[in-house]
Amino acid sequence: MKRIISAIVFLPAFFLIVQYGNPTTFFVFLSAILLAALFEFYTLLIQNNQKCMIYAGMILGWFIALAFFVNHNQLIPYSIVILVMGLFFIKLFSIQPINFAVEEISNTLFGVLYVAFLLSYIIFIRKEEAGRQLIFMLFLIIWLGDTLAYYIGTLAGKHLLAPSISPNKSIEGAIGGLLGSIGGALLAHYWFYPSISIANCTILGLVTGIAGQMGDLSESILKRNLNVKDSGFLVPGHGGLLDRLDSVLFSAPVFYYIHLYLIKL
Numbered sequence: 509m510k511r512i513i514s515a516i517v518f519l520p521a522f523f524l525i526v527q528y529g530n531p532t533t534f535f536v537f538l539s540a541i542l543l544a545a546l547f548e549f550y551t552l553l554i555q556n557n558q559k560c561m562i563y564a565g566m567i568l569g570w571f572i573a574l575a576f577f578v579n580h581n582q583l584i585p586y587s588i589v590i591l592v593m594g595l596f597f598i599k600l601f602s603i604q605p606i607n608f609a610v611e612e613i614s615n616t617l618f619g620v621l622y623v624a625f626l627l628s629y630i631i632f633i634r635k636e637e638a639g640r641q642l643i644f645m646l647f648l649i650i651w652l653g654d655t656l657a658y659y660i661g662t663l664a665g666k667h668l669l670a671p672s673i674s675p676n677k678s679i680e681g682a683i684g685g686l687l688g689s690i691g692g693a694l695l696a697h698y699w700f701y702p703s704i705s706i707a708n709c710t711i712l713g714l715v716t717g718i719a720g721q722m723g724d725l726s727e728s729i730l731k732r733n734l735n736v737k738d739s740g741f742l743v744p745g746h747g748g749l750l751d752r753l754d755s756v757l758f759s760a761p762v763f764y765y766i767h768l769y770l771i772k773l
Contacts, residue, residue: 657685689717
């Protein structure tokens with residue numbers, strides 16, 4: 509029931525913001541998600557006795573997203589420089605002892621790159637000429653891929669995919685997920701994006717689906733290392749926000765570059 513309620517609340521809001529909101533509205537929406545995801549990630553670390561600079565990471569992570577939004581050709585390299593130097597600057601003038609400086613800086617930097625930097629590629633996608641269609645296409649690829657992976661894995665999964673990382677995932681489920689991802693891309697072609705060819709849809713669906721599954725497994729590595737089942741509780745019925753974004757974090761950059769450099773050729 510909680511899953512259904514979450515979907516009823518989130519999906520219409522997501523559709524309205526993407527379809528009718530301008531890029532600025534979408535950036536504000538994504539900023540809220542990004543900051544919540546960063547807070548969840550750093551809270552996980554702190555709960556497992558790892559050191560990080562939670563608020564510095566959230567602020568600097570938001571500036572990374574702002575750089576994507578304002579000017580992706582020049583400001584992004586500058587923002588990375590500010591990120592690295594800024595963390596050392598904060599620690600340099602902090603009244604806290606420096607006993608765990610390496611751990612604090614490393615964990616904070618990783619959180620910004622893993623969550624904020626990767627998620628910000630959705631801003632690039634939205635700013636494309638067909639940004640609305642591409643956003644919907646990306647999430648159709650992810651959602652249908654996740655759905656088929658779950659049901660096929662549950663019904664027919666016999667061969668474990670990565671037992672040391674995620675014991676519930678199967679090879680059969682992974683194959684079903686890839687078929688779902690390709691199906692999501694093809695559905696986008698027939699539903700609202702006919703200008704992209706079936707062949708290119710297949711490429712986008714397949715490669716993006718692989719990246720999404722890698723993102724899912726990568727988050728499983730983090731959760732297993734931190735000894736948690738869910739990344740948090742921000743999404744009722746779904747665990748944490750990062751549990752919903754794990755596929756997106758890897759698939760968004762891959763989707764963007766595949767579309768930019770291959771599909772447009």
